[in-house]
Amino acid sequence: MAVPLSSLKEGESGIITSIKTNPAGRRGRSWGFIKRLVDMGLTPGTKITVVKSAPFRGPIEVSVRGSRLALGRGMARRIFVEINK
């Protein structure tokens, strides 16, 4: 079952299945939102690991494609991953 990336604990990893757009956002905006994420390598099928999350519900640090990214929590809520057991 796919869960939002934001629900993963530190050290857990999963495979990205989809990125949900903001339902309230206009079409043009959602294009930019998804494009920005996939351009950074968060494409469906990619393995992503949550390394750390900043305190006070801050951004999370993820490891993806051999590099380290900081990702806002709002974004992490819209990235859905399949946890591999």
Place this chain on the structure above:
Amino acid sequence: MKKKLRIALAGNANVGKSVIFNQLTGLHQHIGNWPGKTVTKAEGTLHFKGYEIDVIDLPGIYSLSTFSLEEIISREYIAFEKPDLVINVVDASVLERNLFFTLQLIELGTPMIIALNQIDIAQKKGIKIDYKKLSKILGVPVIPTIAIRGYGIYDLLAAAVKAIEEKTAYPSKIRYGKEIEGKIEKIAIMIREIGLPYPARWTAIKLLEGDKKIQEEVRKANPEILSFVQEMAREIEEIHGHPCSTVITSERYDVAGRIAREVQKIQPISRIPLSQRLHELTTSRVLGYPIMLCVVFSIFYGIFTFGDYTSTCIGDFLYSFEPLFDQAISNYVVKELIWNGVVEGIIAGVTIALPYIVPFYLILYVLEDSGYLSRIAFLMDVAMHKIGLHGKAFIPVMLAYGCNVPACLGCKIMETERERLLAAFVVTLIPCAATTVVVLGLVGKFVGIKWALTLYIIDLAIIFLLGRIAFKSLPGEPTELLMEMHEYRIPHLRTVLSQTWFRLEEFIKIAFPLIILSSVIIKAIELSGLFGLLSALMSPVTVEWLGLRREMGIALIFGILRKELTLIMLATILGTTNFGAVLTSLQMIIFSLITMLYIPCIATIAACVKEFGWKKAIFITVFEVLFAIFIGGIVFRILGYFGLP
């Protein structure tokens, strides 16, 4: 005559591009902005084997879509200006992500070679890259470099010139999945007929990705192509179950990943490298914040003690010429205009620019280059979100409490134009050290420290509120934090120094004429005896609306030059420093509040002009003046209602 060549450096952010740029061009460089844009443009020249080579450092980006101005600038430069060669700087320690960008350059069909940089950092991570194999796959020369040590720079330059001469810089065709490639070709055939300035295959890919800019251009030429593209995109979406632009990007990343796996060997390392341990320490839940506070506080303290000290020294030194000057010129008006106008203006400029901006730029580059800035952004993101900014804005916002000028210049670290403007707007509302002097010297001393604090709280609330409103109303997409946290590394001193120097030069060119001019104008008004008239003209606002004394308007005008002048002039005009005897508490509070809000000083305005152009700088200035008057009047009435004298 020497033959001319043009070479552009392109690549991801933080791959050592600017270090390579500096190693290549040395002191023969010019840093400015792209025409009409807030994006930095660095150009330089060098001479090599009988060529005069112009080198241009394109902004560091991850993709060639249209998310940011930097991306548009880069791709238009490569497509329209057609440099003789693009040197793609690639970070060997994050090969896959960097190759993703390389593939897009290849799509653009530009002649290119690759600088495989930071192979030392890769090695520490246990990564070894077979660069000859990489060169064979991509079909272009690949030169391993360690830019900060100068390793490989000569080879890179030699390879660049050789590749141009022998035309070996044309990459092999990299193909994506069969059914996508088939559709790309079908679209490309139609595109070739309409003759766009971009390569046909690239245009076809961009159309499938839903690129707005390219769609516009194609629509003008032949709108039928767009409906055909839509059909193709729909087919791709049906097969893969994801938006077409996502499928294309995945395709590119898959190819990049495949190439990366083919050429690199990763050996497990026995020891965790220092940079990794530092990263864990500086982002840790327990120690992250204390460390950050220490660093930020020492920076703040360092810049302002150094600044204060040097500023006083330089000021004293320059003022020591005044007696000499007095003797040399006997005409009173000429002397006043030159000394109090021109020279005072220069002194104001010198005492701000050198002591504060130089160390600030240095530290900013060191923070950015070493990688600590991105860790601060990571830690401070939540707090900065409250005023509609994200983590990176913490540095300019914090520095603004010292001086708005460097803070404003520092807004360039934000990613998009929108965020830069938003940050600058917030920064100009923050009370700087000089404003604090006014507030404490007036309200703190004669009304009470509680009231001074209240003023600060009001100001914070206003910043918070206005930040939110500006955040909501500015056009464009609000962006969340999404950034790479690259490995910690030692900044390259020469690059940091030369960046500081060339930025400073740029600032001085804009700021000094402005500062001197406004200083002379104000002096001229004073000498011509127009102050009386001016204060009478201002009295409906100053006296009726704000409840101030008529002369206080003049003091506020002087604040344009430097904020602390409002207090100094107030003393001169009123003929006493015992403000409590001549002003009511309410007048002092309103006066201080206005000083906090009303105008960025002339040097800050100059910084805004440098970063955002005249239009936006004037807009911010006029807005803040009107806003300060508006709020001042309201606070005057509220406090008056509660019976404050």
